[in-house]
Amino acid sequence: MTNSAATPPRSRFQTFDEPGHAKGPERIEALRAALREIRADGFVVPRADEHQSEYVPADAERLAWLTGFTGSAGTAIVLADAAALFVDGRYTLQAPEQVETGTITVVPLAETTPEAWLATHLKPGQTLAYDPWLHTPDGVARLERAAAKAGATLRPVQDNLVDAVWAGRPRPPAGRVSLHPDALAGETREEKRDRIRAALAEGGLDALVISDPHNLAWAFNLRGADVAHTPLALGYALLPREGRAALYLTSPDIDADLRAALEPLADCRPRAAFAEDLARLCAGAARVRLDTATGAAALKDLVEAAGGIAELGADPITAMKAVKNAAEIAGTRAAHRRDGLAVTRFLAWLDRAASEGVSEIRAVEALEDFRSEGGLLRDVSFPTISGSGPNGAIVHYRVTRSTDRTARQGELFLIDSGAQYADGTTDITRTVAIGTPTDEMRDRFTRVLKGHIAIARAVFPQGTTGAQIDAFARASLWQAGLDYDHGTGHGVGAFLSVHEGPQRIAKTGTVALKPGMILSNEPGYYRAGAYGIRIENLILVEERVVPGAERAMLGFETLTLAPIDRRLIDPVLLGAADAAWLDAYHARVRETLSPDLDGPVREWLEAATRPLAQASG
Template identity: 50%
Template sequence: MFQSFEVTARPEQGPPRLAALRKVMADQGLAGFVVPKADAHQGEYVAPRDDRLAWLTGFTGSAGAAVVLAEAAGVFVDGRYRVQARQQLAAEFTPVDWPEVQPAAWIREHLPEGALGIDPWLHTLKQQRALEAGLKGSGVALSRVGNLVDRIWPDQPGPPMAPVRTHPDALAGRSSADKRAALAEDMRGLGAGVAVITLPDSLCWLLNIRGGDIPRNPVAHGFALLFDDGTVDLFMAAGKLSEVDLGPEVRCHPPEGFAAALEALEGPVLIDPESVPLAVVDAIRAEVIEGRDPCVLPKACKTDKELAGMRAAHERDAVAMCEFLAWLEETAPGDLTEIDVVTALEGFRRDTGALLDISFETISGSGPNGAIVHYRVSEESNRKLADGELLLIDSGGQYLDGTTDITRTLAIGAAPEAAQAAFTRVLQGMIAMSRARWPEGLSGRDLDALARMPLWMAGQDYGHGTGHGVGAYLCVHEGPQRLARTGMEKLREGMILSNEPGFYKEGAFGIRIENLMAVRKAAPLPEGTVKEMLDWETLTWVPIDRRLILAERLTAEERDWLNQYHATCRHMLRPRLGKRAAMWLDAATAEI
């Protein structure tokens, strides 16, 4: 059954909610209030209780913020969400292109003076500093206040209370004790006596646990203090912990005691200014050392066991995808709708017997809906598939041994030549990234242009990064690694990233092709190399729609890569498919 966990608001609900917020602002003597897409744990995803931005504005994208003033209300969205924001926001809200326009610059233009309210649990130290720096010299000053949206949200959901489960050491590749000991040694090297951990996926990785507090992401809400002897003070609701034994070195406390524990720390205290809420920093009385969350980098560099699990999960997921694609080719368009596609695909994944959840709300965008980069079908937006259109399907699964994320763009009937030309350029960029070799020490920003070059040569581009990090049965978006102009982190062996160039023609179609890949040491070349090189191990093995490829535009190297990719798909998957899907696979992977 189709189900969405997103908080939604119809455009007509926005104006009265905006008016209610402005009344509370006036009562508090505030000239403005900032509503970010964030919670107290500062992960990328929020529980329904914390989706204040969606409730207030109707905008349901995964990133953004609203700045509400007495006479203006700007909603800041990046390139992934600009079409979506225009469709979801009432006229009283103004979409603002971020990061081209920074919030401080917009505030200075629209608010000459006054107090701007922020909830210190919903803003990191880095965000607060950037906002104050941008407002320096203006008549606007930040004011730490409680959350004003909570005061006007009468049916706000309660806090999530999903039970915590143990994640097997055999899949993690390292015990929690081993991780804590290694991180404690690193902390001692920095001179830190304790580290504050607020990110849900860091917490779950460190303790080898998983939860269900965030839809589609197996994480638990809580806070932790990791000490330099490897012990942990965990602040999490006791009701979540009844099914796990964390051992004597993990001391459990109610979350209400976190603030007092922060005040009592003797330090030095390691905090990550990019993820620790401002309220945490305000509570600490001891010496503070600023640095990275100690879990972030080791979590990103997967163990051999995690990589093996991700391979197994992707092969299993590929079988489900092929069964689905065979069914779709036989059935579409008929009377199929976008929601029918979502429901069917999840059904094929559940047929594996191993699916624990999907890894994010499935994107099923047909025709013009495919041009909305992070489109989420609803009962209102649902449309039928039609001949001559494209269908963009971005989806994934959460399995105990791994997390998957795959996008395929499909022709429904005969595709327009303009769509085929754009698809071929996107494919060429995806192949270029897949074939890349690079010297150790480069970062995602150094490689990002490889995937864009074929589109750039045609005067085209896409408004999102080329790739994001992916967790191992954790969040489908994981830092710090990225393939993007903003990807500053060095690519290291064991990191998993997506490779997903695209092209979007508003009002017509969207194209994206996505595989996941793992960074590995490159095999030496016969002629030798000057220094150590890295390359990619492909994890995703699902055919790419040949009907959308203008084969004559591919180079010999691109053609060879595609034919080899499809041959591997056929060899790996055919023995595990039913008769109908096996026949479909033979045709889908024929050489070009």
């Protein structure tokens, strides 16, 4: 990696392709023709695969192919005389630019839900078709209520209608499946199997269908390469309370070592055998747990058709996976130290290069290169959000060749990024001043920082939920009549998904926080058309000793190690207690990272982490 401001490095993990371009009416018309062939009047196209994944393989990008919309969430409904695309607040600007609005109406979810739209657009006697592999039973129930309200009928189809008209559809993924070492997992497959079986017995269940690839990866200590940014092997597993488990992986790339490792407890079966094996398992009215979040409606249909009882509820693995063990925590700490070195080198580079002008793409490539040099890097954990000036105000901004801009003096640069290392997953956001910030920028940044520190310093009793502490991060902004529209924190996996449930710090965070859970701490502020501010570290829930406490208490350990831009801080507004926390954090960053940094970067870090009371330089 060169530190020259003149030569941008090459990107390894992220591309900067243009967003999907508006498709003409021909694909919508092709879908309507397919509807006429099966004598149906409409079809629902969610942005989903059969596991309800955040990142889907190329062959499941049906919504993007049909409409041109490339966002990570959305639903299209195509009727004979109308078509609509429903998007949330992240995509109300992007969607109209990507779809042919003369053919498809973009509908913000804040205004109308798909169910409400159907109730007014379906006609009595019509039939709405859907693919039962792409909807949960709860989602199907909502569609049924909407169809009934309109006097219409909901009908599942065996073959997806988009697939039928999608010429050149990509093949299913076939990434390599590998073993995740027990030393990093901290628990063997057999030990995890026994814990899961105990949970099934406690719930009076005979078997579990593992439909979430994250849970499959955790339960069997596997990792894969079927989707971008998350090391998943797509597929299913059947885990009976008694007897051998079976795996049904999409990828055929399963070597002898993997089969040998799994042989003591599970059979590797062809994916095509899954439905027949599930039916056999359900014989005799077996009670089978299906995950409400990721289990497709088609699974419920299969279980019930075979005489089984579909018990809809949470997959018990989800809660187990959320609480990291000692080995996972140690690996995560090691990953954050490695990542902190990469991010610090990047921030020092950015500080030097900013005077000559740094583009958003150039920043992404530089950061990826610094991370690659550190070792054990497998991928970025999500597409880097690299936004300068007004682009930083777009919360989920993703730079492309056409939107790329060079940061100007007097602007802010927001970069939100993360990495997948073999021993842990990271996610960090830093907002940096390019030149001299305005007083307003410093005020807003300091309020966001106060909220960040309030979460980091929080002490709370066991049983507290993320919703109960979310307001800590917003209080200083609220005092100025300000707020942000995203959650304060999401759960994070251990060399798994950077967005992991069930824990979160948000108004909707109803799960109690437990020691061993990892979350993000990322309050922000966004002034549309001007700048964005977000400060993000990852935090670990830990037990906290409070002298004289009458209840068991918890707090957070901050895992992320990288400096926070002191030039953007108003020390008077920050206050003494928060300044003391920041100085202590910066001292830990400096002491941890300095021994592995070369002279110029070490000197930069020394200046960037000096106590606030000292003059900045």
